[in-house]
């Protein structure tokens with residue numbers, strides 16, 4: 001069985017941790033299961049995941065909810081601000097894979113500037129309906145937003161830093177997805193940032209998975225989560 005970080009090990013406490021790790025995991029586990037036993041194809045997997053998240057994001061009542069985050073501004077920064085630690089010190093171009101409504105593009109640009117780093121944000125989003133949101137919300141960046149499945153996407157340019165989640169493809173395609181982003185999307189000597197993901201403080205499931213594909217993280221950062229056993233985590237891989 002291909003490792004997936006979605007499934008809780010069992011019991012109520014484990015479910016509590018699982019739901020703290022990933023909002024909506026209950027809806028997504030059956031989709032992973034259907035894919036794993038061959039009931040649905042990869043294309044159907046993407047469509048089923050979008051069926052769950054697209055209406056939820058489109059109906060979100062604030063910019064964070066339209067990016068899949070349920071907290072207020074303070075929690076948003078706690079949950080995403082750590083990404084600043086992983087940006088190249090000289091800044092440069094930053095591609096948010098799965099940019100949703102573009103709120104992370106906006107926030108990270110501001111937070112990086114506070115830390116003295118200038119980034120130029122870009123986004124790619126698999127959902128055409130969601131990709132229209134940043135084009136409207138941030139018209140100055142409209143030409144920098146693409147609608148595409150990042151798996152297999154050949155961008156018109158490469159980026160100094162590219163951020164993604166590993167759950168943007170079915171689990172058995174994860175290694176190929178990371179290789180594709182490193183080889184086709186990240187600039188030479190650029191950074192592939194994985195995260196933010198929520199993981200038990202004392203576990204390294206994501207790092208172990210990446211090592212099993214032959215990737216050793218070049219840098220790592222964490223921040224406290226409101227659940228004491230969980231941490232927000234992110235890491236980066238180098239393209240060379």
Ligand SMILES: C[S@@+](CC[C@H](N)C(=O)[O-])C[C@H]1O[C@@H](n2cnc3c(N)ncnc32)[C@H](O)[C@@H]1O
Nearest residue numbers: 067068098099100104125126127149150151168
């Ligand atoms: C949780 S939101 C992330 C929003 C924001 N980037 C952040 O990190 O807070 C994940 C987004 O990734 C998009 N997505 C998922 N799989 C994708 C893929 N293979 N290619 C492009 N976008 C994808 C989803 O449609 C969704 O809008």
